[in-house]
Amino acid sequence: MNPKRITVYDIAERIGCSHATVSMALRNHPEISEKRREQVRKVAEEMGYAPDPHLAALAAYRRINTPTEIRSSIAWINHWKQPEQLRKHREFDLYWQGAAQAAKRLGYNLEEIRWSPDYSAKRFEQILITRGIRGVLIPPHTTLPDWGDFDWSKFSVVRFGLSVSSPDSHLVTADQLRAVLMAVKKMAEYGYQRIGFVVPADSDRKLGGGFVGGFSSAGKSFNLPVIPPLLTEEQVYSERPEKARQLLSQWLKKNKPDALLTTLPEIPAMLRQLKYRIPEDIAVAGTAVDVPVDAGIDQHSEAIGRIAVETLVAQINLNERGEPPDPYRVLVESRWRDGKSLPPRKQK
Template sequence: MTPEPENRRFSLRDIARQLGVSHAAVSMALRDSPRISAPLKEKIRKHAEQVGYRPDPMLTALASYRQSKSNPTIQAAIAWINAWPEPDTLRTYREFDAYWHGASAAAEKFGYRLEEFRVGRECSPKRLHQILSTRGIRALLLPPHREQPEWGDFPWSSYSLVRFGRSLGKPHTHVVTADQVANAMLAVREILKRGYRRVGLIIEEKRLHESGHLFEGGYTLAQRSIPEKDRVPVMALGTSTAGERAKAIAAWIKKHKVEAIFTDVAEVPDLLGRQGIRIPDDVALAVTSVLDAQADAGIDQHPEEIGRVGLLMLNSLINDGARGIPTIFRQILVEGSWVDGSTLPTRN
């Protein structure tokens, strides 16, 4: 082999020539393409590392530009894993359906197709791994789940992973989600701007722990700008009957003279109705996500953008060859926007 000059940037063609393979094979191997066998992929990756290969940033930018101007051929699939007990329910939530659409559109730009795979009675985690391996699929998106799935000994180390939201305790992998602290602070500010003084937060006790107390944290920070006499304590709903919850909320509203409520609990309008409390005549209402709620004022969490960013993060992991549960955890937060609505009119 002819010695290479020192300080010279190695190209894909140099690596291909040295290993006796095609330029395309080197390119696909470094992008973790399933079209290249695992042994050859490992050989190419090791050699690229040994010679100090680094992508040319200008060529990378040019390739990205060309890709954005063309219709890329679909070359591989990315798996969207649905382990809901009733899997058809997942995408009936407009928020989660928007995650799908955002991720799917972004996947196509990189030459991928997003496919749903269901885990449950008809497909065990072990069987899922067999199917994914046969298909050459090495990247997974994990949407939110209401219950923790039983993953068994699923080999996460074989896959690049990104999850949406914090509802999944396992696998503890990189996450893209709404910025709940910023969104809660935004909501309180916007409610105050509309003439309300005493703003209260209602949230499920379970969700407080699940979300890392982030909505509560944002709400508490926002209350620092409110006179102490107008601050309202958080109403955390435990596991009780609807009747008990309704009475507890009514008592909380009366005790703290609550004028407006911010909540992620979908049943709040029904619970208020049980006690004869009218929206917005008796109390105004705003929600953490206007897509799946019985209120039209609150936060647009931009779920399609969350889906798109989740796919971008996953694509970066694929290109980096990063698989399995990370030792250093990353999260990308997407800030929401305020939406005016009839459930929280401006006060005169």
């Protein structure tokens, strides 16, 4: 005979409280005191309590099939010096779109909240609390934000990518190393052998080295000729475009690539200024949708936004706040985009 399953009613009877209190305590609800939560957890463990998976599945089914009401907002913190520029990046706007759709499905409203330079950390923190914000998304930033003495322990937090190194929260990003491996393999299958890579060295370091690491691994894996990547610092392209164009020209003449993979939106225009035709003289693929060519890597940005919100809402429901003891990364697979900028080569 199967032993009787311990329920929240049994725990409530042992402690002398309501079953609702037990249920909320087991979900780490902030309305239940820490002392009571600890007591409930201890008694539940002693009694051998385990959630009923059939009831959990039924509850999940009901949530999916019941229209959700907006409960509160999730904050998308914009600490850019020019905040209007953030979502002009197509990739970041797709993060927003995926996050907004997921938030609505889960009963939340995604709200962009701009951190003005005039706000102290404590003032901005109080703004979030006043608005009833419990969960925070941190999108990519071009410069490292100064969070000051902002108290992250009051909020559930998820970061997008590695451009922002703190707080040390869970994060969701593209698997850039595997994306570059996939892209170089596709380019080789299309008949390109001398494949070059143009990426700012400082940008790659800030993002964890996945781009250059993936390119190096791809060359060895697919037995391609060794072409060293062009690793110019990012500010050269924005502040000294003439110098950047000169370095690109020298690199092209020395290495003679037949195809190019790049992270930089400036590269296609620079190639045309140097009288290279795309794709007749050199085929070009981008590592993201912000590179103005139609072939390359699709980092599945909407999915990254959706998964970030799902991760954040799970934390909110478990009342997990601040920097977790064991932060993890969710790496989302990218996809290949065919396009006229990198067509399959005709066999000679």
